[in-house]
Amino acid sequence: MSSKIQLFSQILRELEVEVGTRDMATVVFEALIEAIQALEVEGHEEFEKQFDNLTKFVFDTEPKYGILINYFTILLNEVKKSEKTNRETIIKKLNEILKERRSENRKIYKFAEKINVEGKTIFIHDNSHSVHDVLKYYKRKGKHFRVIIEEQDFEKTQNSIEALHDAGIPFSVIPSYMISHIMASVDMVFFGCLTLKDTMEFVMSPGTHAVLTEFADHSIPSYLFINTNKFSYWKSKERGEIFYRKHTRKHHSKNIEYERIKYSHDRIPVKSFSKIVTDEGVFNPEQIKSVFEKKYKSFRALCKYCN
Numbered sequence: 001m002s003s004k005i006q007l008f009s010q011i012l013r014e015l016e017v018e019v020g021t022r023d024m025a026t027v028v029f030e031a032l033i034e035a036i037q038a039l040e041v042e043g044h045e046e047f048e049k050q051f052d053n054l055t056k057f058v059f060d061t062e063p064k065y066g067i068l069i070n071y072f073t074i075l076l077n078e079v080k081k082s083e084k085t086n087r088e089t090i091i092k093k094l095n096e097i098l099k100e101r102r103s104e105n106r107k108i109y110k111f112a113e114k115i116n117v118e119g120k121t122i123f124i125h126d127n128s129h130s131v132h133d134v135l136k137y138y139k140r141k142g143k144h145f146r147v148i149i150e151e152q153d154f155e156k157t158q159n160s161i162e163a164l165h166d167a168g169i170p171f172s173v174i175p176s177y178m179i180s181h182i183m184a185s186v187d188m189v190f191f192g193c194l195t196l197k198d199t200m201e202f203v204m205s206p207g208t209h210a211v212l213t214e215f216a217d218h219s220i221p222s223y224l225f226i227n228t229n230k231f232s233y234w235k236s237k238e239r240g241e242i243f244y245r246k247h248t249r250k251h252h253s254k255n256i257e258y259e260r261i262k263y264s265h266d267r268i269p270v271k272s273f274s275k276i277v278t279d280e281g282v283f284n285p286e287q288i289k290s291v292f293e294k295k296y297k298s299f300r301a302l303c304k305y306c307n
Contacts, residue, residue: 107279126205127156128192
């Protein structure tokens with residue numbers, strides 16, 4: 001992996017951790033519009049070559065982000081469609097994508113209504129904007145429910161606290177090591193995720209596996225929310241390097257330094273969830289597999305770099 005790709009990969013990882021997958025993609029698309037406007041090329045052939053190189057660059061990032069790869073593939077095919085395609089055409093397409101992304105959760109809301117949350121207690125583990133948005137939607141629809149936030153990384157926990165407080169949703173916070181004490185009061189668990197891979201595994205926030213297992217042992221239903229444009233349509237490689245960030249920390253009162261290691265993501269089998277709520281419907285694990293396979297075949301026919 002080249003140093004430029006390593007740097008870009010690091011930027012994407014940090015953005016995704018900071019603002020979530022959806023908003024990370026929005027930042028990338030907005031930056032792409034500015035880059036295309038400033039790009040100095042002569043003729044369609046050179047423009048196509050530059051965009052092809054950029055798409056390959058996005059494909060080579062580690063980890064890969066399905067939502068970016070999917071849209072870059074669509075854009076590259078738009079560029080290759082006709083010699084009349086120019087930067088104005090692609091900028092228009094990008095603005096359409098941004099508009100679509102700003103309204104895409106409305107489709108999930110329709111299907112989220114099938115989950116009965118009235119009078120329920122919902123547990124959330126990750127700082128998922130998709131989950132936050134669904135909870136806010138329930139509140140706007142006049143549903144009565146409460147949320148338990150698992151306390152974990154300070155910033156992620158604060159983001160969830162701010163989102164629910166601003167929406168007027170009643171909540172409480174509990175440390176992750178005390179989950180067993182509140183099992184009897186939890187009716188369901190909500191999760192978001194980064195992507196769904198061809199191995200039928202969701203890529204999710206670190207620590208998800210432990211949380212999910214604990215609730216499954218008590219037969220508490222789990223719901224995962226994902227837009228299908230986040231699916232990963234390339235062949236997965238055997239898991240190699242596990243990405244992590246290492247920091248040097250100091251003891252709060254003594255002259256002690258130590259390493260703190262934070263790992264990237266968990267991979268969770270589809271079968272671990274009760275239902276998967278998407279922009280195309282609510283599915284059980286077997287059904288989402290069929291949805292994925294159909295889209296996988298269709299997308300790969302368009303995808304130049306989906307090896």
